[in-house]
Amino acid sequence: MTATHTPRAHTARRQWAQGLTVFAAVMLMIAGLLDIFRGIMGIAEDDVFVATRNYVFEFDLTGWGWIHVILGAVAVIVSLGLFQAAMWARVIGVGIAGLIIIANFLDLPYYPVWSIVMIAMSGFIIWALCVARQDVTADSFEQPPRNV
Incomplete structure (x- = not known):
């Protein structure tokens, strides 16, 4: 056996993949x-948001609020599936994180710093979900066998 195919290397890769999946879920x-x-603040028309004029993607603040509430609710549900290492949750998680990036990009003039933070956070989520291979995480979150 080569060094990359030892049981210890397989266990390390599985633990790394499981860690990335948990990171993405959290x-x-x-x-x-x-x-x-953020959506609740938008629906309540809080004074936190910047009022912009002549913005191409201009929506009512309440409309943006509902978009964020719906995306956030779906993201929380999908994250629960990620804790179970479900393949559907990985696929939908990448999609939801992508939609969060798009929504925050379009919402950039209203709350710029927070939009950039959410774009970066969603980028890390997509990275973590895409870098871990499914065959390595297929054992879900089982404990690795112990050497006796």
């Missing part, structure tokens, strides 16, 4: 919760 849950709170 980050997606946090992003979802923060998006829900």
Whole structure:
């Protein structure tokens, strides 16, 4: 056996993949919760948001609020599936994180710094979900066998 095919290397890759999946699940849950709170602020028409004029993608603040609440709720549900290492959650998680990036890009003039933070956070979520191979995470979150 080569050094990359030893049981120890396989276990290390599995632990790395499981760690990335947990990272993505936690980050997606946090992003979802923060998006829900941001949406509630928009629906309540809070004074936190910047009023912009002549913006191409201009929506009513309440409309943006509902978009963020819906994306956040779906993100929280998908993150629960990621904790179970479900393949559907990985695929939908990448899609939801992409939609969060798009929504925050379009929402950039209203709340610029936070939009950039959410874009970066969603980028890390997409990276973590795409870099871990499914065959390595297929064992879900089982404990690796112990050497006796």
